[in-house]
Structures are given as structure tokens and as C-alpha cells.
Amino acid sequence: MEIFSNILIYFVIVPVLTLAGLALCSNKGIKAIRTVAVAGASVLVALAIYLVYLFLQARGAGDTSEMILRTDVTWFAPFNIKLALGVDGISVVMILLSAFIVFAGVFASWKMNPLPKQFFLWFYLLSTGVFGFFISIDLFTMFMFYEVALIPMYLLIGVWGSGSKNYSAMKLTLMLMGGSAFLMLGLIGIYFHSAADGNLTMNVLEIAHNDAIPHQWQLWLFPLTFIGFGVLGAMFPFHTWSPDGHASAPTAVSMLHAGVLMKLGGYGCFRIAIYLMPFAANELAWIFLTLTGVSIVYGAFSACVQTDLKYINAYSSVSHCGMVLFAILMFNTTAMTGAVLQMLSHGLMTALFFALIGMIYGRTHTRDIRDMGGMMTIMPYLGVGYVVAGLASLGLPGLSGFAAEMTIFFGSFEHSDMFHRVLTIAATCSIVITAVYILRVVGKLLFGAVQNEHHRELTDASWEERLSTATLMLSVAAIGCFPNFFVNIISDSFLPVVKALGAMI
Amino acid sequence: MESVGNLILYFVVALVIIVCSVLTVTTRQILRSATYLLFVLFATAVIYFQMDYAFLGAVQIAVYAGGIVVLFVFAILLTHQPGKDAQRIESSRRILGAVAALLGVAVCGYGLFSYANFCHRQLAEVSDMSIETIGHWLLSTEKFGYLLPFEAVSVLLLACIIGGVVIARRR
């Protein structure tokens, strides 16, 4: 089969095989379950790194096609649905990010209890959806994988969560499904206007090439798709699933959700909404720019007064993910590259945050910062990890957040009109607010005197927790120290869309 | 013109059916209810015989009267202590049920009596109603053959047997 010669399909096959392997494990055989889960994740990481290598090689060899590793296999001819695979720089780094987070997530849920097998089954189903989404360029398969990624979340939170998990799981799933409903409408609309000559297609590249969606339709379809993905990207005012959902979700799920799934939102906004409908994007950008600009500042301010660690992080995510959408809407290569960097950065850093919070919560059984203090003395490794994550979040040079945010700010500042300037400056102000809430929580949680004497008996991180967090910390530092490596992979991928957007002005 | 015996038989059967049906649903002792049902089924079998469908009548007696009613009796005995009457049904519920049933009967009866001209046909002679013919058609694959439903029913019965076993099995 032709399709099996394309490395991309293995990003779906490997999780599926892992699923099968897990299904064969017995419920009690925790060792076998862990082995299979780790093996799957390791293969994914290796594949992702190899993919980056392939990509760099292809670009190095002068392959300037928009997407590389293209394969089309017809799936359902009447609607022209194909299993269309292909990646550009953005998807490549997204796949890399996902692989690392899945890897770290497996180790973070090492001691998952109860039902470890079932947990990993759903976990890998979610991963399947995520990878499938990033490798496809067919509207239908993208949507399908998107849904595959969303649904397991309900069970993962509802069964393995904590606190008011039923409420949260329901809320998260319903809001995201609501977004999907918008999205589906938008996608169907796009499909039926995908070609002027009647050869309707689902292929993103072909639709963009045809550029046949009538302008008055774009004005309807763009908001539908943008909001559809924006809900997942935690865009104000559709972000409220995020605090509750993250607070209740088990560690690895929070990691995967904030780390990868929310990125699907940003990626989709770009790949479908803006890429396919540049006219409407230009026309309506101001609405969404305002919303995302509000997101950034609003999320940061809200985070300042939260007392639950996960809520702080969830609002911080609202702020940072707002930054992603904000930058994507700036329509220039610099800002958009910054957006992807920010996705990477936020993915890794939030995953790190949630991993650490999960580990702390697993020990103290509280996430309220008022009940904790002096954790640095008790668990220095986790404390240092938390500080690193915090510093990445507040944008310290040498860690990922800085490179991403700076690229976004400088890209956004390229617009010289007052509207963009004001928003950019407002967004820039968030770096101070971020510093405030990060230092607040670091000060209360890690420093100061030990609040609860029982906490003194707690242990520091075990080896698998160290491995999980160290992977993420190193990734965060790698992006922060060598941002140009990633920028070079990413930035060229924006040229076609920036050109299309430029043609609209 | 029918033979008098046939007529008398008809009236007896009709009377049994009507009376026993009513008793079936009104008696408060469930075992009696099953017994009245048995009478109704027998009376029905008689109608089948009258219609010259001897085979069908035999099936009716064997399967319905012999099998199903016995099942009912078993079930009743398993779930009820003997001699204990069922609770009295609230009158509101009874009235509602009666109204619905009577209305239904009235509407259908009105329809029957006022419109159905075909209802006054006479019984025609049938030439061949032997077991061979029935068997032939039942297992025939030609037009009007009933092999497929026959097989379907046999599978259904099999499923039913398995289902019964599974459900009734003690865990």
C-alpha cells in the first residue's frame, strides 16, 4: 500500500498499536501496561525527531513545496473525502511537541490508580486524535481526528479526575462540543464552496489554491470556524471550561490537554479559518483581535487572585493562549512564527506546570496555596521545577516563553496603525502581570515557612517524576536557548498565507 | 345456509371468548386469569377448526394452550404465594382503562358495522388444505413460499432459547 510508505501515517498507527498492546495486557499487570505505554511514547518521540530531520533535509535539498510528505488515498469518493497526509514546518513542530508531551505524560501518570490500563487506553486514543489532526490536510479527517481527541477527555476527567469532576467533565465536553458544532457548520460551508468549477474538495491545499469561497460566504464561515477552534484555544469569552476542566483533570490529562489539545485550536484557526478565508480574515480580524487582546490581559489579571494552583495555571493559559490567537491574527510572518513558538512554549511549560502541580497535589492532597508554604525545603526538586516553569511562563530569557513572546510583540508592532499599537502595548503589559502572579504563587507555595507540619514528612520526586519533568524542562530550555532552530523550521510555512492575506489588502 | 350445529358451535365459542376474555382481565386472582386465558385460547382453536385450518388449530392448542399457558402457570407459581389476591386496582385507573378500551371497541365496531361491506361475505369452499400443501408452501422458495420467514423464526426461537437460558441462569 502506498500510504504505508509515508512516515506520517505511523503517527496514527503507533498509538493505535499501543492501544492494541494495552488492550492485550491484563488489568493487573501494571508492569506490562507501563512497558507498552512507555514503548509507544518512545517510538513516537523517535518518529517525531526523525520527522524533523526529514523535514530539514527536504528543505535543505531545496524542496520548497508548501507541504512535504504528501500522500492522498481516497476514502469516500462521493464527497471526495481522502486520507490526505502532508506536513509543513508548523505541523512538524506541533508533532514534535505532542510527542514530547505524550512521553512526559506517560511518566507523569506512572502510578495512575485506579484502572491504569483503561486510563492509558483513553490516553492513547486521545493521542491518536491529536497526531491524526496534525498530519491530515483533509477537512473531514481533520475534523474526525479532532473529535477523536476531544471525546476521551470526558471519560478521562469524569473517571480519573478529582474535585467536582462530573461537573467539569460535562462542562468541558459540552463547551468544546458546542465549538465543534460551529466548526462543523463552517467546514460543511467551506466544502460546498471549495471549488468554482464544481469539483468540490476537502483538501485544504486545494481549497486554498482554488480560492473559490465567495466573499459574502467567507464572512459567515470565518467566524464559525474561528470560534469553533477558538473555544478550544480558550478564547475569551469561551474560556470558562478551562479553569474547571483543568482543575478536575488528572495530571497527565491536564498536561495533554493544555499542552497539546489547546494547540489544536490555534493550529486550526490558522490552518482552516485564516488560510482558507483570507478575505474574511482581513475583514473581521479586528473583532477577534479585540477578543484575544482582552483574553491576554483578562486571563493574567484573573490569575492574580486565584488560590487554587490549577486555576492559576488555567487562567495563565487563557492569557498565553490568547497570545497565540492574537499573534496569528496579526497576519505577518514574524508574529505568526511567534504564535507557533508560543504554542510550543506554552505547551511544554503548562505541561510542566500541571505535572508538578499533580505531583505536589499527590503528596499534599491540597492545591490551595494558602494551605501550603515552604515546599522548597520539603521537596527541592519539585520546587526547582516549579520555579523553572514559572520563569518560563513569565518570559525569562533562556527559557521558551521569552523567545515566543518577544517574537509576537515585535511582529505585532510591525503594524503601525493605532488599533494594533494599542492592543500590542496592552498585550505587552501582560508580562508584568504574569510576573506578579507567578511570583505570588512561587512565594506562597515554595518559599516562606512550612505551613503544615505534616508536610514535612513528604518525599521529593521519584525517578519517573524526575524523568517526566526533566524532559519538559530541557525542552523548554532548548527552545529558549536556540529559538532560531525552530524559527527556521516554522517561518517559511507562513509565506503562502501571508501572501494571500497581503493580496487582500 | 349454515348447518345448525355450526351455528350453535359458533355462538358457544363466541360466548366463551367474550365472557372468558372479560373474566381474564377482571379477576383478581392471577392463576384464574391464566385459566380463563386457556379457555379463550381453546375457543380460538375451535374457530380455526371451523375455518378448516385443522393444522393451525392443532398448533394453537399445542403451542399456545399447551406451552404458553403452562409457562404462565409456572411463572405465576414461582412469583406468587398461592391464595393471595392481587391488590385492588384503583378505580381511576380502572375507569381510564375501561374508557380507552371501550372507546377503541366502539370506534372499531362502528367502523366495522358501517363501512365494511366485505364483512358480509359467505364462507367459500376450499379445495386443498392438507398438511402436504402447508408443508410445501412453508418450505418453498418459490413465489409465496415461506422458507425465509420459517428460517428466521427458527433462528429467533434458537436465540430465544439461549436468551432464556442466559437470563434465567443463576450467577
Place this chain on the structure above:
Amino acid sequence: MNLTLLMYLVPSLVMFGCGVYGFLTRKNMIAIMISLELMLNSVDINFVVFNRYLFPGQMDGMFFTLFAIAIAAAETALALAIIINVFRVARKVDINELTKLKF
């Protein structure tokens, strides 16, 4: 006086009405099943008499009745098995009290 089709339909109709009444008013599940049998039986009669009077040369009505009897037997057996099983668990056969799976 002739035995017309109508004369057979009337007892059948009454039987059906009784079935409906029983089905609506009874609380005991077995009694409901019995009412159900009444209704089924009245339909069987209708099949037979319609076949016999209106299409004397054919046998479809008869076959339908035949199958209906078979299916009724299957259905009853299964239903009674369920009822007995439910009784074993809940010690009840009153459908108004068996509300555990409601909503």
C-alpha cells in the same frame, strides 16, 4: 342465517378490547403479559378469518398466524424469564414499584 365474516370479527374485537383494558390497568407483570396474549390472539383470529373469507385460495393469513404463534411463544418465554429474574432480584412483580432503572 349465515356465519359472516363480521360475526367472527366481533368476538375478536371484544377480545382485543379486553386485552387493552387489561394491559392498561394491570400492575402485575404476568397479568400484563396475559393481556398481551389476548390481544395477540385476537389478531391471529383476524388474520385467519380474513384469509379464509376474502382470499380462500391463499394461505398467507394462516402462515402469518402460524409465525405469530411461534413468535408469541418465544416472546412469552423470554419475557417470563426476565420477569422471574427480576423477581429474584427485587422480590416484586409490580411494574409500578420497579423503578430502579427509571431515568
Place this chain on the structure above:
Amino acid sequence: MPLSYTIAVIAIPLLMFFFLGLAGVKMDKKLTGVLGVIGMLITTVIAYGVALTYFFGSDQGQVADGVRQAVVVFNPDWLSFTKTLVVRMGIMLDPIAAMMLIVITTVSLMVHLYSLGYMCDHHGHAEKGFQRYYAFLALFTFSMLGLVVATNLFQIFIFFEMVGLSSYLLIGFYYQSPAAVHASKKAFIVTRLADLFFLLGIMILSYYTGTFDFDQLVFGPNGANSLEVAQSAIATGGGATFLGCSVMAWALTFIFIGGAGKSAMYPLHIWLPDAMEGPTPVSALIHAATMVVAGVFLVARLFPLYVIEQGAMEIICVVGAFTAFYAAAIACVQSDIKRALAFSTVSQIAFMMTSLAVSSADGGLIEIHGGHGLGFMASMFHLFTHAMFKALLFLCAGAIIHAVHSNENSKMHGLHKYMPITSIAFLIGCLAIAGIPPFAGFWSKDEILVACYAKGTGWGIWMSMVAGMTAFYMFRIYFLIFHWKKHEVHTEHAPSDQPWTMTLPLIILATISIVAGFVPAHDLVTWDGKELHTQLNWTVAGSSVLIACIGIGLAFKMYYKENELPDKLQARFSGLWEAAYRRFYMDELYQFITHKVIFQGICKPIAKFDRGIIDGFFNLLASVTGSAAYGIRRLQNGSIQSYVYVYLVGALALAVITMVCVLI
């Protein structure tokens, strides 16, 4: 020594940081300290080699036509914003960078050595977190060195953040003490706020000029600061204005605010006194000698731009002059020795800022070409000398605190007898800062005053007065600590001079403080790389020495021997004294703004809004759907009998309708 060895100067501290931070946990504490000192010693040697080569060597191509050029030894791309706007991470040596290398490595080495003794208890056992401390020191040294050798504005910004981080970590070194945590948080956030402006300034500047690199912003073709290049860079703004000022003025003002945050200029100075919660050697290194002058360094870096954009320079001048006075006034009444020194630092840095700012105006643009720019040189010179004697003073203070276990003056008094070496070293530091010849401070401060008088007599008198206050408050501290009255020994051990690891740095720094004034700064660190011919202005020098002596005399009168005078004065001017003691209520103001306005007034309502209105809306949506479903659920009650009933009614209705239709 090849200039490219500078890489080693940067790299060794970074490696030390990782080594000590990661491997140090498992090592013997003392060993990590010794390793840290050895690493720093190597760094210092190389840095001296490089700097001396830069200044005095001739074969490295750094001097051409009598002009000292900036030499870029290393400049790879780090982050490309666009094809042209690229952030590079490089190493560039020019006079001020080379001078800073010396300052940073010297003070850092002294502090490394000193901490060996200071970070131990009285039995000589290393404190908890010893290796962490050394790792952070290494991190700070790395960041600061990276900052001064930056080749572009963005790199400076990056290292601004990095020094901010190291400062945060070191202030909060005693992280179990709430005061330290609070102080570190405050320091970070205030400087972050300033950095925000810095960033905005960079954004504006780079938007118009299209570059971050100094060699396109300020350096001319001959590799030295050039007004023509700055002029053309400013001109790319194309006369764009915002709120009546040119965008470039805004950019430069914002950048200055960034520098002001780090350099603790009013009103962003509030973090510095609190930062004294950190270990005293840290205060000496970061909050007296090096990091706090980053702002001065930044303005000096962009000096030509500021010269062209006079508006921004005026702001610096006013802020500097005011801060100098304000901080000096507060320093006069502080009872905590470190706080007093901290305000002294603020005041002295303000001196440097003012000096830079008046430099551009001392005779106007043309005369700068003619060879003035005295203020620039004086500022850099003062930066150098101040780093030495302020580090000395702080280290002395550290020794005293280590001996008496308190920061308060009232716990000290009469220590001269017990700690003679410390006392003499402190006295040398005081004389240096007061500007008594021939100590280092005299030479640099004198030139600053000359530059100020050149701008205007008013400026000169104002700064002279502040200089007099400096002499007063320094000697007030000195007398209160070492004299005043007999020391009451509270602990079982009488205070005494500290072990050699602590005393040796004092002696070295004291020596430097005496001789540093004779460094030919006017030859080495001038704004245009050319030699600057200066001579002592006897009028200014004489008057400033006189003022200093008056200040010292006043302090002597009031504080040498225990007497009632200070209390009387305090009672007489109680309002003023209280206000100054409370630092003119700036902290309360900030507290009000952050807590009451931002926290209670913005954050809380937003959080409530989010939970109540936005989330409430979605919950409302859900509950409406839910109750609708509950309503409909009544129909699906699961009772087969009701289903049949409804079905029957429906069927009958249909039958009746059919019949009626047939009838009609």
C-alpha cells in the same frame, strides 16, 4: 591575550553555575565554595588580561587613528524576527565594556572570597544552601558580564532580565524568611515593570531603525560612538510624533525608564532598600557595585542617541538630580546600616546618571565634538570608583553584622576597639565616598561636579550640596557604629575582626579605593574613544572638599560621642524626620496602588466577573437546557402502560379523523 578570550570570561561563570547548581548538591559544601572562588579567580584573570589588552595592547586592531574602537569578537544570530531584524548574541569590547569587565570580575571575586567566611556560622560550618548560593553568584556574574559585552540593544534587554532573575534569587536566598521573599518579589516586579518600558522602547526604536545592533545605532565607521550615525538613526523616525513628542524621544525615554528600574531611580527605587534582605555580600555585589549601575551603563551605551534627542536627556537629568538629593536625605536618618548604605547607593547612582545627562549639555553639541563629554567620562569613572568603595563599605557592614548579628545601629556603637581592621577599612570607604583627596571618590566626584557646573551653576550647587550630605550621612553611620559610646557586649563572644577570607577582600578593596582615583580614566573611557584632556578645576575641587569637610565636621559634632543633639534635632523636626525615615511614604503609596487599586480594584472584580457573569452565562445556558430536558422527561416516564395509553389515544384519534374524512 587575544580579545576572543572574552568568551571564556562569559562561559566560565555559566559553566560554574550549572556545575555548582547540579553537581554541587552532592558535594561537600566548603568544596563548592572553594571551587566557586577558583572559577571566579580564573575568570578574573582572563578578564583582566582581556581588558588590559584592550586598553593597552596595540596589536588587536582596536585602536585606529587614536580612537579606541569597539571590537566585536563573536556575534552569531540568536533569534530572527524578520530577515533583517535579527537578535544576535555577541561579545563586543569597547572602553566601557572593558572597564565593566574589570569592575564586575573584581567585585565578584572579592565577594566570592568573602562569602566563604560570611556564609558560615561562628563555628565555621557552611550555611544551608551554600552551593546554591555560589551557583547563583556565578549565574549573576555570567548575566552581568553578558550584559556589558552585548552587541545589541536586545541582548542588553535579555541580560537585564537575567540579572533581574539572579538578583531575585539572591535577595530571596533566605527563602524561609517572609521578608526576604517579599523583598525579592518586589525587586523583580518593579524591575519587570521598568523592563516593560525598556521593551516598548526597544520596539519603537527597532521599528523605525530596523535594527538592534549598536554598530548601526551609535557606532560610526571608525568603530567609536558617532553622533552622525545616531543622528541618522533618529532621523529614521521620520519626524513621526506621538502626543507632541517625537517617537524617538518616547523610545529613548522608555529605554531610560528601563534603566531607571535597574538603577533604582526615583520613583522606581523602592525595591533597592528592601533588597537588603539578601545576604550582605550579595548586596555588595549586586545592589551596590554592578547590577544597579546597569541603567547607567545602558544610557552610556546609547549616549549618542540621547545627545541628539535632548528631550529625553533632560528628563534623565532632572530625575537624576532629584533622586540624588532624595536618597541622600533619606540616608541621613536611617538606623539600619544596610538601608542607609542602600540609599547612599541610590544617591551615588543618581550622581552618575546626572553626570551622563549633563554631559551632552556641557557646552552643547558642537563643543562635544571639540572634545568635551566630560560628564560621560566622569560618570563612568565614578561608576568604577563607586563600585570599589561601595563594595568595600558593604563588605565592612557585612563583617559588622556577622559580628553583632544585627543590622541596627543601636546594637553596634563603639566597635572600633573590637574590630580595628574593619573600622579602618570602613573609614577609608567613607573618606572615598565623601570625596576627600586623595581617595578614589574625590577624583571622580570632582569631575562630575565640574560637568554639572558646566551645564549650569544651579545644577552644580545642587549636586555639591548633595555631595555634602553624602559626607554627613556616611560619617554619621561611621561614628555611630564605631564610636558614639562603649559597646555593650551582649553575646558570650565579643565582636572581633572576622576570619581572613573576609578580611582580605576588605584590605584589597580598601587599597583599590585609595589608589583607584589615579587611574587615567580620561584617557581610557571617553564617549568617543579619544583621549580627553582634563585638568583639575581648583575652584570646584576646593569648594567640594570644603563642603565635604563641613559635612564630616557636622557628623563628628553630632555623632562622635554620645550626646543629646541628634535627639533634640529629631524632636525639633519630628515631622520631617519621620517622613524621611519612612522614605517619604513611597512604599505606602506603592502598597496602596498595588494592593488596593490593582489587586482589590481590578483583579478581584475581574475574577468575580469571570466566575459570575461569563461562567454564569454558560451555566445558565446549561441549566436552562437541563430544566427543559427535565420538563420533557415527564413524557418519557418509562411506564409502558402510559405509552400504550397515549399510543391508543393517538391511534383512535387518527381512526376518527379518517372516518370523518371518509364521511365528508
